[in-house]
């Protein structure tokens with residue numbers, strides 16, 4: 001296999017950092033915030049009830065399925081309204097959420113690997129979530145950032161992949177999309193005409209998922225971003241060479 005890679009698009013949640021611990025902390029921080037600023041809301045919407053409310057709001061607004069920020073804001077407004085609280089507190093509650101959402105703990109290999117990769121190729125972040133790379137302090141590693149919220153549709157829609165390629169100024173066939181999700185990342189990228197790299201990290205028990213997608217196979221498959229950086233180093237024979245191939 002030999003193909004040109006001139007740029008990278010990169011998923012964030014569960015590729016650069018694990019999302020699950022962030023999700024747990026967000027629920028706890030919002031609960032504490034409501035206890036302090038709107039106790040009736042915290043009383044009525046416990047962590048479990050707030051979770052159910054988010055699901056209800058998402059079901060009521062299918063057109064906002066790609067926009068995690070809008071759904072979060074609507075959920076906070078509904079919780080305040082339905083508990084007789086002050087809906088004007090929604091902005092401050094959202095800020096408490098957003099600060100926690102951007103308190104990420106990267107996988108141990110991620111930052112060094114991205115430093116290595118970004119020294120060779122432009123990277124565009126391509127996320128269905130609402131992380132803010134500038135707030136996180138990683139935006140210097142990226143030449144562009146696209147999110148489903150700001151773009152208006154989510155992966156695996158080919159449109160968001162093609163928009164990222166356009167921002168990078170590189171044709172889709174020469175862009176490698178890197179991500180953890182078989183459908184949103186790998187199948188989505190393949191359908192949009194990009195190359196795909198599946199990042200299949202070990203779970204807490206050290207196990208790796210099996211590839212189960214019927215339609216497509218990833219072009220590349222690694223268990224970390226460091227392994228991808230190694231592959232890129234080994235595959236690129238000389239600086240400026242556009243053609244990359246699987247090392248022997």
Ligand SMILES: [Mg+2]
Pocket residue numbers: 011012013014015179180181
């Ligand atoms: Mg992901």
